[in-house]
Structures are given as structure tokens and as C-alpha cells.
Amino acid sequence: MAQAKAIPYSTKQTGFGFAKGIGLTLGLALIAKGLSGLPILSIIGQLVIAIMLGIGWKAAVGVSDHTFAGASFASKKLLRLGIILLGMRLNMADVIQAGPHLLLLAILQIAFAISVVYGLSRLFNVERRLGMLTACGTAICGAAAIVAISPQMRASDEETAISAASVAILGTIFTLIYTIIYPYLRLTAEGYGIWAGGTLHEVAHVIAAAAPVSREAEDMAVMVKLSRVAMLVPIAVLIGIWTRRLEKKKNRNEPIPRNWKRIPVPWFILGFIVMCGVNTSGILSKELTNDLIVVAYFLITMAMTGLGLSVNIAAFRKFGIKSFAAGLIGSILLSIFGYGIVVFNG
Template sequence: MHIQSIQQINKPKQEFKQERKITGYRGFAAGLLLTLMLAIAAKYLAMLPFLNMMGQLVLAILLGVILRAVAGVPERTATGIQFSAKKLLRAGIILLGLRLNLHDIIQAGPKVLAIAVIHIVVTLVAVYMLIRAMKIDRKLGILTACGTAICGAAAVAAVAPQIKANDNEIAVSAATVAVLGTIFTLAYVAAYPLLGLSEAGYGIFAGATLHEVAHVIAASAPVGQQAADLAVIVKLTRVALLAPVALGLGLWENRRLRSQSAAADNTESSNSGISNTQRNFPVPWFIGGFLLMSGVNTVGILPERLTADLLVLAYVLLAMAMAGLGLGIDLKTFGRLGRKPFAAGLAGSLLLSLLGYVLIHVMGLK
């Protein structure tokens, strides 16, 4: 009798735990489905005039921000949304490596590579100096600098885990770079007749200085096919430098954190027998995957159709991640954080454009 009564007491508890587990799974699935729906909506919106300059990734962030502001986000969906923002982000970055064909970059010549390297280095340094001068949050500024210098929202997403940036910093930086890129794209198209550049020269200029791949295509396509082809090749040369920049920033952030807590780390390491370098060395596995996929595309292992489909999947995963970030952003926080990074990004973008124009003339590529 006693045993039977205990079983009767435990039965509701077990049922409650089981019910909570099922509810958790449903909430996870709902969060995942919500980010997928926003990603698909962003993909189709990105096909519309003007919005195509913003691109699917940024539109996914904006849709997430708007949905949260207008309707709110159910708490039970948090786990699925976070999974998209964190895990799917890395998967998307890995597949994004399939965009790169290293043969095309090599064939473009050393001048194109030199322009890409100079632009990235100068922009990163200049924007970081502005960050310090304007007393902007360091991580927010670094993400804005990388998005401006390399490849917009994708660069922000790839660098963020390396410097341990939070969701607010990622979303604000990605949106800032997207708005700046859209403004400069419109300005480039309007200014083309006044620049005195050939079609090829303008393509190199656009690819070397604009932010997102979408911006590069939008700015170069109206000029001609040669401009568009060269612009994309130069842009992808900058994208190829994403991996070493992200790795370098990860090492730098790791070294900075070690130096801040050197005394505590030394004590702990001596007790555990593990060196600081072994314990704190960043492992950017997704960057390694990005490079691996680039090698796969260069060698031509995969059929072209499959590669194209995987790239579509890459952008869906990245858009889901961006939507997840947007769903975690409060508009008040966005407004508070975004002003100074926008000013620093604007200054960096102007410098990038001016430097690109000068280098094209100096290197005889006009």
C-alpha cells in the first residue's frame, strides 16, 4: 500500500517533467521556424529594387528587430532563436567559403591583391583609431571596422565570435555597415560619369571599396558586364582575406585577455599544469571550415549545381542567424549604440573610397 502511494505521488512529477521537455522541444522548433520564415521573407524582399542593395542578411536583421518591436517574441522560442544566432551562424560561414575560387583571385593579378590588402589594413587601422578617439565601445568599433573593410554583415558575423561580441554589438554593426554601403552604392552609380574611369577601372574601384557583395553588384551592373565581373573578383579577393583577419583578431583578443588577468592565470596554470597558451588559444574551427570549402570549390570537387545550391543554403543559414540576432535587439538599445559607430564607419568608408580612387590611378588600372 505504501509503495503504491509513493508511485502515485511520483507519477505526476514524471508527467510534469515529460511535459516540460516536450514544451521545450516545441519552443525550440518554434524559434527555429520563426528565424527560417524571416530568412525566407528577407530573401524575397532582397529581390526588390533598392532593397537588393541592402541584401538578404541585413534585411533579416531588420525584420527581426521590427517583429520584436511590433509584436514581441514569445519567451519559449528563445532556445531556437539562440541556436540560429549561434550555431547556424557558424555553419553558414563555413558554406560561404564555396563562393571563393582561388584560381580567379590569382588570375586577377598581384595589383588586385595589393589593393585589397592595402584597403583592408588601412581601413581597419583608421577606423580603430577613430573608435578610440570617439570613445566607442571597442568590440562594436572593431566589428564596424571589419564590416566596412572586408565584406559587410558576413565579416561582422565571422569576426564576432573571435572577439566575443554580444548580440547587440553584432546587429548594430551589421546594420550600420549595410546602411553606409547602400548610401555609397547610390553615390557611386550617380558619380560614375564624373570619375573619369574606364569600365574595367570602375569595376575594380567598386569591388575594392564597397561593403557587401550585394552593394558591389548593384553599383557595377549598370555600367556593364566587364565592370560587374571585375568588381566581383576584386570583392571576393577581399572576402578571401576574411579568414586571416578573423584569426588575427582572435589571437589579439586572446592575448589582450591574458594580459589583463596574468596573475590569476599564472597561479591557475601552475596548479593545473596547463600553460596559458594551451588553455586560451582560440580555435576558430568555422574559419578552418571556410578555408576548406574554398579549397573544395577551387579544386572543383563538387558539381556546379550542387555548389550553387549549397551557397543558397549558406545565405539561408546566415539570414536565419541574422534574424535571430535581430529578434534579440531592442530599438532603444539600437539607437543608443548606433550613432558613434555610424560616424566612425562613415569616416572609414570615405577614406576607403578616396584611397581606392588614388590607388587605381597610381597602379595604372583606371
């Protein structure tokens, strides 16, 4: 796949062009946030809208190298800060209180989704990194998982943006379908919450699909979803090790590291864990916690805009359609698999 242009920060971080890139992502992110408050677009969510706005701007107006430097900064540095702050959304105590069965459920569904989507991607001749990013986004927590795991796979901005856009669109489609078919599923509110939380892509999608049913369904859906989010850290580390081993096989003269210190740890995800601990401890007020979550989502929205600005439409048509198809089929199979688990367990 063609690599997105990489502009070294050391030469491009200063000047009007860089500031213009930051300003562009900020402006489009604000528009995305505003549009997400509209009745229909609220289901889509600001992350999806931000990606679409970035892609649309790149296609209609274009992005210069200097401007792209600022957008790339937003898609990397601001993204990591946003992911760290997003840890305030997760309360480890709630997950533990819900019981180990939720963690087991999350592991089963994540393993199923990654295996199926990645397998389909390779079957469709999708590039390895793009296939795995799409699989992780489907399995864990959508665009947030993709952008967190992307550095571990040394993926390009273009690969990250294509997979994030694909999974975000899929999540939106399935959210709408879930809300329509709920009355015909013969599930309790709790059962529906477990199904939605275990199979939908983004936290926002889970909330959007479960909230219209009942508060019980919403609470259970969020709990199950956050159990999947909690798996982001170990999976990111495992994928980093897997990627490094594949690279070592290509260069057999360089030995595979056996020292744990050389394991590619995503340090910003450790920040995510720290913020989870802060939230669990309850040392911050609920109001401040909510404000930090809002800031986290806005920073990630800016990052999504930056990713969208890196998408080449021709490349998406060439590479994105197949990964989208793999994600679509995988999402259907994950929904069936998750529904079967709920029904089997009564």
C-alpha cells in the first residue's frame, strides 16, 4: 500500500503551515462535535463524522505538506493524550464486581472476531497490517483500538485511517440495525445489553443501541463493552511482539529479542491504565471525571480528523473495499456468535 507522506516534526512543527494543520483539525473537530448533536447524526457519533469530514476535505480541497505536518501531529500526539484520558471512562471495580464471566465473554468474542476478520482479510488479499487493524477495531473498541494498536504494527497513517473509517461506518450501520430488530430478538433487557456490549464496535455505538431499550440494558451493555476495552492493553502488547517477530523473520541476521525489556510496550496505554486507576480510586469528582472524558473524546476527534486528512480516496477504493468487506462479514458472524452465547446461557 502506498505510504502516507511523513513530514519530520523537527523541520515542520514550526511556522504557519503547521499551525494551519492544527487549526484545520480543530475546526473540523468542532464541526463534527456540533453535527453529532443533531438527532440522526447523534447515532453516527463525532468520531465517524470527523473521519468523514477529513476525508471530504482532503478530496475536495487537498492538504499541503506543511499543513499535513500539523494534521499528522494531531493524529499521533493528541491521539495518545486522548487515549490516556479516556481511561477515566473505565472503572476496574465495576468490571471486577460484575464477575469474571464478563472477562471470559470478552476474551471469547475478541478472539473470535480477530480470528475471523483477519482470516477473511488475508483470504481477500488485504495487506497484513490493514487486515489486523480492521480485525482489532471490530473486536475491541473501534477506532480507538485501531489508533492505539497502529504504532505497535508500524502502520502508516493511511492504513490507520482506512481501517478506522471502515470500522466506524460498520459500527454505525450495525447500531441502526440493532435498534430496529430488538423487538424481534426475544431477549431480556439484560440479555440484549450483553449482546450489544459484546458485539458492537464503539462505546458510543453500544450506548446508542442500548439506551432506547432501558437503563438496565444500557448499564449491562456498557459493562460488557468496557470489559472488551480493558483487553486493549494486553492485546496491543501481544500484537507488538507478533509484529516484531514477523520483522525478525524477514531479517534473520538480527536475533529475536528474549529480554522482556525489549518488548515493544505502548507507554501511552500504560497512561490509560493509570487513569483507569485514578477513576477507580474515586479521588476526582464525578463532574471533573466527566469533563476529562469529554476532553478525551474531543482530542480523539481531532486525531480522527487528522487521520481522515491522510486518506487517499484512490487508495481507499483499491485497498479499503476488501478490508470493509472482511469487516462486514466478520461483524455479521460476531453478532451471530454473540447472540448464540446469550441464548445458550439463558
